[in-house]
Amino acid sequence: MAARVMYLTRSWPRLSQTFIVNEVLALERLGVGLDIWAMTPSGEQVRQPQVHRVRAPVSFAAAAARPEDHALVAELGAQRYADTARFASSHPELSTGYANASTTECFEVAVQLAARRARLEPEGAPVTHLHAHFAHDPALVALLAHLLTGLTYSVTAHARDLYQIPRASLRARAEAATSVLTCCGANVDFLAAQLGPQAMTKVRVIHHGIDLRQFTPGQTRDDGIVRIVSVGRLVEKKGFPDLLRACACLVGVGPFHLTVFGDGPMRGELEADRRALGLDDVVTFAGEQDSTVIVEAMRDADVFAMTPFVTTDGDRDGVPNAIVEALASGLPVVSTAVGGVAEAVQHGHNGLLAPARDVMAVSDHLESLLRDPVRRRMMGRRARQTAERAFDVDRAAEQLAHVFGVAEVTS
Known part of the structure; x- marks a missing residue:
């Protein structure tokens, strides 16, 4: 039996x-x-x-x-x-x-x-x-x-x-x-x-x-706009306000666009932050989407970004699934060294890590990748290798x- x-x-x-x-x-x-x-x-x-x-x-x-x-x-x-x-x-x-x-x-x-x-x-x-x-x-x-x-x-x-x-x-x-x-x-x-x-x-x-046959790297393209993608529930521990503030520091550095997939109780607050920071033209909240949409968004992106932190009541992430999906998609990851993130993202190898709540460090890491397409592609190849080896x-x-x-x- x-x-x-x-x-x-x-x-x-x-x-x-x-x-x-x-x-x-x-x-x-x-x-x-x-x-x-x-x-x-x-x-x-x-x-x-x-x-x-x-x-x-x-x-x-x-x-x-x-x-x-x-x-x-x-x-x-x-x-x-x-x-x-x-x-x-x-x-x-x-x-x-x-x-x-x-x-x-x-x-x-x-x-x-x-x-x-x-x-x-x-x-x-x-x-x-x-x-x-x-x-x-x-x-x-x-x-x-x-x-x-x-x-x-x-x-x-x-x-x-x-x-x-x-x-x-x-x-x-x-x-x-x-x-x-x-x-x-x-x-x-x-x-x-x-x-x-x-x-x-x-x-x-x-x-x-994750299913490595589902999440795969996309084709390299260079249309002058660096596409940043982020995926997660719009809740406190994900740190999306920090990510928005980091993006506000990038305005004028070069053409970029951030698309955030996910929904949650902070949606209204984040949309208000977007307006207050003058990011209406460069940040899109795309709402909840299934993996079919996320796969294509990651294949079309250049960088994945997520800025989680430990909340005052102790809530935190382990290894966010979206980060692993990004690695499998061949994307360099900019994140914060919280929970198990550093077990997936090795600083300087397949991504860049900042201390939690350090907006300027996140912004600096994003700027370095915006300015260096060769480094993005090199880290992206290593990201895929990480997913194949460990996830x-x-x-x-x-x-x-x-x-x-x-x-x-x-x-």
């Missing part, structure tokens, strides 16, 4: 979480059977075009498990069910900090997963492992499902979900998991300060890969298959 892995996410499908969809597709190319569970639909209107290629069934959890789900799970293990229900009700603190669901609500989702797993057994596709993307709600559900069923689970911790949950909550999730994965060494350093030595033996970096989604999927204990399906 073919093994199956349950994949648990907070919502599905999220435009900003392309890395999850690409990961799922790469695992399916390896022959890994998946069963996708989302705690809620994303509710987004724009979807990545590759979502429709996912073969795995996708289920959305209800607010509460049906009585027959509770009965089935209790019948399969009365003591486990009673102990887990008691554990959930007595540990409300496990859902404090960055969370969207209470511990009791996560228990209801865990019961639904356990019942689904039981119903799949007679179909000849046993679920042998559960993987939770994000260390907040999904990882808590995975912990509770583990207590209900004995099913092993792993967790991928990313950014806010890692940095904004209490230490005790993070420890509880990590100590019961078989593996704790994350996208960058900076996150490993943070985990080392939060977890005990035994839990740290489970921690490893697996970079979010191939198929290679990442092979590593994940080993973590899940299903590597034999690929041989």
Whole structure:
């Protein structure tokens, strides 16, 4: 019987979480059977075009498990069910900090997963492992499902979900998991300060890969305008006000245009900044777009720019997926040395890094690339090589298959 892995996410499908969809597709190319569970639909209107290629069934959890789900799970293990229900009700603190669901609500989702797993057994596709993307709600559900069923689970911790949950909550999730994965060494350093030595033996970096066949370098052109592109949600940690101020310093240096793809709560503020800085003619906010549009925009661009920073409440990026897409597209990257950015962008090699919030340094780096097309092309070639070496989604999927204990399906 073919093994199956349950994949648990907070919502599905999220435009900003392309890395999850690409990961799922790469695992399916390896022959890994998946069963996708989302705690809620994303509710987004724009979807990545590759979502429709996912073969795995996708289920959305209800607010509460049906009585027959509770009965089935209790019948399969009365003591486990009673102990887990008691554990959930007595540990409300496990859902404090960055969370969207209470511990009791996560228990209801865990019961639904356990019942689904039981119903799949007679179909000849046993679920042998559960993987939770994000260390907040999904990882808590995975912990509770583990207590209900004995099913092993792993967790991928990313950014806010890692940095904004209490230490005790993070420890509880990590100590019961078989593996704790994350996208960058900076996150490993943070985990080392939060977890005990035994839990740290489970921690490893697996970079979010991208499809290197989708993002490829475009044709070199020289029409006198240097095209800068940026991609990200318009939220505080992305640092778009700093990028706009850096661009304001470039006016008069030479013809350039910045296009920002993404949407979010800061859209109005950023448009006001654009007007105040006199950038209406050189900065375009293009809104949310799927990867088809982003691929073409990067193929037509000369430079990628992003200026993230750590917010006062600790929110930050790991390795932004858009930076990896830019590297694969053969673009030199101008960014800030925050989170795991420096693990993808090596200063002076495939891009240029500035200290966080240093607008003048960002502006100087952009100006140097605006003035030097030869340097842009040289860094762009190295950028592509970096993506091929360290961010191939198929290679990442092979590593994940080993973590899940299903590597034999690929041989």
